[in-house]
Amino acid sequence: MSGKRIKKHHFVPKVLQKAFCSDGDHIWFSSRDHESRFGAVEDRNIESTFRVKDLYTILDGNEKLSDVIERMFYGRIDDYLGRILPEILDCLGRGEVPVFSRESLDGLRRVVYEMIKRTPEFTGRFDDLEIGTNFIQGIMDHLREYPDLEQQAFCEEVLLDETKLTHFGRSIKVRGLVHKSDLVYDAIAEFEPRWAVINGKHSFILSSLIAYRVGNGGPNGLANPKMEIWMPIAPKYALVMVRDPKGRIPLRVEEPRDHVRQINEYAVKNSSHLASHSHKLLISLIGHGGLSK
Template sequence: MSKRSKNHHYVPKVLQKQFWAHDEHVWYSEKDESGQYCAPYLKHVDKTFFIKNYYTVLDGDELSDVVEKKFYGSIDNYLGEIFPQIMGIFEAGSVPEFEGEALPSLINVIVEMIKRTPEFTRRYEDLAIGREVALDVLNQDESDERKQAMLALLQNESKLKELGRTVRVRATIDISDRMASILDGFSLRWAISETNHSYLLSSRIGYQIGNGGPNGLQNHNAEIWMPVSPKHALVLLRDPANRIPPKHVVSPMQMRKINEYAARNSNQIASHSQRLIESIVRKRAVLR
């Protein structure tokens, strides 16, 4: 039997690779308990953007990494294949296009990338979820044996967290018919930097932008931006008349706003550029 995976990256290393400063390291900063970013420092991508057992679920009475390996593993493998192709097309002077089934596949992956982050699920606390599930069973199940089991479970925080985490993870990877219908109307565009200005990588991964309205995807003006390299971002938007060109050149001012939004709404950020991340957190980098 293979060893159970415990270090679960919510920003996969295959995406972090596009933002390396050098030798599998990125310039990295995270917020402290007061919400302030620490001084940036170089950190190996094995140790960035991960939480132990974040996607571990219960399989019967045993802990399992099936979601991490099978579900998110397949997504990471897909990204590992598609990113080199995307970068190669840009380097050749063209703009990547996704047609047919390739487009909904990519859109689904982007949405799953955003959903996998702590920022997406931060309102759901595993212990609270587990306790709520146990209480629901206790109130509804008339079996004395089942009630005794739930009463015992309510006294065990570790087991409650395992149950709550399983419920959270299983719910996160589910796509409802309603969500699938909403995503069906999106098209793909690219937001490119042609100056020295670059995108940050953040723990939020993608950003929902409302363009003057709510940033929920029901808003027909809403967009999803996801940087895939320091110079390139995927943009999902609705454009039924196909009026928006496939490539949009981002101004330095717009780039700054995107980066500040990313930092403000994320708990960790990273960059290939020491200068960029210092300017965002307003602190000089340190050696660790």
Template sequence: MSRRSKEHHYVPKVLQRQFLADGDFIWYSARDQSGSYCAPYPKHIDKCFVRRNYYTILARMMPSDIVEKNYYGDIDNYLGGVLPEISRALEQDRVPTFHGGALNSIRRVVIEMTKRTPEYASKIDEEAVGQRVVEDTLADLCDDMSDEERQSMQDVLHQPDRLKELGRTVRVRSIIQHSDEVNDALRGLSVHWTKITTHHSYILSSLTTYRIGNGGSNGLSNPDAEIWMPVSPKHALVLARNIEGRLPPIVVDPPHHVRQVNEHAARHSNEIASHSRKLIESLAGRGADTNRIEKMKGAGVLPSHW
């Protein structure tokens, strides 16, 4: 049996690698208990945008990493294959194009990246959800249970960790469910790209994708809604409705709008990262954590040139 995966990235390392500062490190900042961003510091991408057991579910009442390995593993493998091709094309001023099944795949992946983030499920109380599952099971199946089964279920109500496992299973399974309504809306979206021609750059955030309503709702029912996903410091993928072919395949993003996109990301995310120390400091609102950096260098975690 293979070892169960427990460290789950919601921003895959294949995407983080497009934003590296040096080696496998990226400038990183996360919100602290006060809600403010901590002083930025270099962090290895193995430890960035990751939570323990975030996608673990109960399968036959045992913890399973099937969603992490089979579902998100497939998405990460897809991105690992397509992102380098996209970067090469954009760097050469070629338009990455998608048609047929490839177009369906890229649209689907952008939506899955939107849903997999902790911000998407931030309002879910997993323990409360688990409690409702147990209570509903007892109410619906109580007469069909043996005394031993009934008592076992009632005991779970006094086990917070078990309730959280049940609630997490509900949360994960609900998020990976496909919706016919969403699929229909996706079919109306075409793929476009932005590029930055100045020294400005996009950041990477735990939000991963940004839904923009352009004056209306940011839901897919709004014909003017767009979904942005930065794929490198200089480029973003944009899903939008190209009514009457008015949208060009590649748009130059002006500096003031790049800043707005970054500020939106920082405002609605709990973690932000960048290849640029200066950029992440400006968005975190504070200078880098020099004490932490010196300790990391002294321990050999960071190279001396940092």
């Protein structure tokens, strides 16, 4: 096994992107610039899309940069999706609905929840430098009461180095990101999968949000019993996680054009990166064109 650290981390797995490709491993892609405007729509290879340098990099026990979260946590999630998504798409393509065992359904719920958390839209709410600075200053405060000259010297050195502070802050953030919460897992255990299917010419896009929490008139948190989680898995299909204890919602629902447009517009409004199999669709959503093939 190579000891080379993985530096570029996909926050939207390539296996999910593949379903939205226009040609081979190519996808139509656009991202926001420094002024929060979407740039040109480009024909890009999915190796270069939806990825950020050191997004999940942490410090190991020797304070060395490590890709263990990318490899061992998100890597396993991506392997899981690589196995299950083709089976789901094949089943939906035959006009059927996927059937899950209790254990596999629990795994699906947890993966969807992790997909919500892994994106820049979620992690970007926390500033790595600020987290790291607060952490080191907290240690300094503790050392005033319980002096340790070696620790104090170390903290004083780190406080003068924004790069080190950022590494500490990102490590704390990422470790918190993958921390298991029994309270949350208990809440998502109430959700059941439904499948939104498109039979017309309209299509879902793929965005950096990956899974959209839709409040249906209320807040989009887990406390809202009407909240749904929409996760497009292909241009014509979306996984929808809902609370439906009385079984009133059909397992497979055909989506009208207007509602698909609303879902896509929600993604555009709240995402930093967008992709689609359709150049025309992406242009229609962001309001301008870009590069052609």
